[in-house]
Amino acid sequence: MTTRKHNALPKARTLIEALPWLTRHHGKTVVIKFGGNAMIDDALKRAFAQDVVFLRHAGLRPVVVHGGGPQISAQLELLGLESEFKGGLRVTTPEAMNVVRMVLAGQVQRELVGLLNEHGPLAVGMTGEDARLMSATKHYAQVDGAPVDIGRVGEITAIDSGAVQALLDDGRIPVISSIARSSDEEDASGVFNVNADTAASALAAALGAETLMVLTDVEGLYEDWPHSDEVISRLTASQLEKLLPDLASGMVPKMQGCLYAVRNGVRNARVIDGRVQHSILLEIFTDEGIGTMVVPDPEPATAPRGGIAHHTTQGAA
Ligand SMILES: Nc1ncnc2c1ncn2[C@@H]1O[C@H](COP(=O)(O)OP(=O)(O)O)[C@@H](O)[C@H]1O
Numbered sequence: 001m002t003t004r005k006h007n008a009l010p011k012a013r014t015l016i017e018a019l020p021w022l023t024r025h026h027g028k029t030v031v032i033k034f035g036g037n038a039m040i041d042d043a044l045k046r047a048f049a050q051d052v053v054f055l056r057h058a059g060l061r062p063v064v065v066h067g068g069g070p071q072i073s074a075q076l077e078l079l080g081l082e083s084e085f086k087g088g089l090r091v092t093t094p095e096a097m098n099v100v101r102m103v104l105a106g107q108v109q110r111e112l113v114g115l116l117n118e119h120g121p122l123a124v125g126m127t128g129e130d131a132r133l134m135s136a137t138k139h140y141a142q143v144d145g146a147p148v149d150i151g152r153v154g155e156i157t158a159i160d161s162g163a164v165q166a167l168l169d170d171g172r173i174p175v176i177s178s179i180a181r182s183s184d185e186e187d188a189s190g191v192f193n194v195n196a197d198t199a200a201s202a203l204a205a206a207l208g209a210e211t212l213m214v215l216t217d218v219e220g221l222y223e224d225w226p227h228s229d230e231v232i233s234r235l236t237a238s239q240l241e242k243l244l245p246d247l248a249s250g251m252v253p254k255m256q257g258c259l260y261a262v263r264n265g266v267r268n269a270r271v272i273d274g275r276v277q278h279s280i281l282l283e284i285f286t287d288e289g290i291g292t293m294v295v296p297d298p299e300p301a302t303a304p305r306g307g308i309a310h311h312t313t314q315g316a317a
């Protein structure tokens, strides 16, 4: 005879807590940006893949846009090439462009596609070059108010999301590298390096996604980085716009992307801690939520009173 002691109530409670969120998100598109700095170890990458597959089986339409900044820098270093950033963007010589393309499409994307496909024939990798997904023109960085040439860095001019929509309709999970084709006639065979946060936000807007979720290596947007441990839990587009000039380094394209997304039809944009295993599920399916959420400005008639919401956490420098 075998006996079993039942203690299923906490598990059932967790599942029931997810019910309203499952109902709310069913059929909705979620663009998830997986930052290179959040891809710390194999366990985290596997948990990320499990979460994305979970979303897909729960009836959402997840799209992954991945980064790979640290991985590109490591490869450039191996080749004896230095990494330089201006205005948060990599100065991309034609030589570096080949490395960016090789690392993003040939290494990082392949690894994520492989991890997702351990769960079934789900993931399909693309770069922005495929099916004309992303077209771009040369981008000049703004340094001290002046435009600076940073090489083959692209500014997105058009998104053709048809192939991504078709993959989603077919139940697949698109995994996208942020390389764009040139939209300039005199540079027809050229390609551009696009910041992955920027690419994810442009794609989220083009797809009419419900949510843009950006996984990075901090808990969210700190109000007074690097001095304070206060994470801003929720803010409106206008509140974010006022903070933008004071933001530094990698947070600049991230928060610019969140602002662009919510101003172009995405219902909310969130920055969450990719170092926490299963952070995607915690954010989407539990009542607490983690990280920072940016929402569109309220309609004037329903404008809430009060300022930016915060939660204090451990860990900021
Ligand atoms: N206000 C801020 N709040 C949180 N992080 C900030 C802030 N300002 C700058 N940062 C920096 O931005 C980094 C995240 O951007 P980045 O390094 O580009 O990550 P990813 O590879 O995930 O895109 C953080 O690790 C932190 O060093």
Ligand SMILES: CC(=O)N[C@@H](CCC(=O)OP(=O)(O)O)C(=O)O
Binding pocket: 034, 035, 036, 037, 066, 067, 068, 069, 070, 072, 088, 089, 090, 100, 153, 154, 178, 193, 194, 195, 196, 197
């Ligand atoms: C123009 C530019 O800076 N492109 C980025 C593309 C990768 C990226 O954005 O990766 P993370 O999200 O991990 O930072 C780069 O070359 O590093």
